[in-house]
Amino acid sequence: MPWSLPITRVTALLLGACTLDLTDPARTGLATDRASYVARYESGQGPYRQFAFTVVARFTNHTAGTLYLGRCYPDSPHPIYGVELVDASRSSWGSAFGPAWACVGHDEQIAVAAGETRVDTLLLRGPNGWDGRTGEVFGAMDGAMRLVYHVQECRGDGACPSARLDGRSNAFTVRVD
Structure with missing residues (x-):
């Protein structure tokens, strides 16, 4: 009988299909070097x-079509990124390493063909913002973050x-020295 799976197993399969596994680069497309x-x-x-600190980021297009990465200016050498x-x-405030962007509108995004990395x-x-009166940093300087x-x-x-x-990339930890 095709519906003989226990209800808990069916529920687990359905829930698993709806969750986003941010540790799976095939789903996120983005991975850091460390x-x-x-x-x-x-x-x-x-x-x-x-x-x-320097991050080497690898974006792999695991889809069958071309994907496009936003960039600040038509000739910017790297994509716009955030740090979550x-x-x-x-x-x-989130991560103190999240940059502030002031970009122009254009249609020259970075094309990444199917299967390309x-x-x-x-x-x-970071930090990229402080309270002008107290000097307090806007955002967390350490801990688990994602690109x-x-x-x-x-x-x-x-x-x-x-x-x-x-x-979103894999989670990575940042500590300040």
């Missing part, structure tokens, strides 16, 4: 010091976000 990074002092003084704090309850070396800097690319299924500025690839 599981942990150390952010080292780069510039600034007092409470306005900035730290940085995995435990959002740690800071209402794109490698970007990104220098992540995020905006993945589209067509050209155009913000048009047709991909439903097939999520654009």
Whole structure:
């Protein structure tokens, strides 16, 4: 009989089909070169010091069609990216390494053909915002984070976000030295 699976197993199969496995690069498309990074002092003084670390990001198009990665200007060498704090309850501002973007509209996104892998070396800097009176950092400087690319299924500025690839990387940890 085809419906002889126990109801708990059927429920588990259905729930499993609806969840997003952010550890599966075939679903997210994006992976970092390491599981942990150390952010080292780069510039600034007092409470306005900035730290940085380098991430090598690999975006693989696991779909049958071309995907497009948003970029700030038509000739920007790398995609627009965000840095997401995995435990959002740690800071209402998210990750302190999330960059601020001021971009122009265009339709020259980075094309990644089916089966192709794109490698970007990104220098992540933070914090990128402080309270001007207290010097308090906006965002978490350490902990579990993810890199995020905006993945589209067509050209155009913000048009047709991909439903097939999520654009979030594996989680990685950051500590400040």
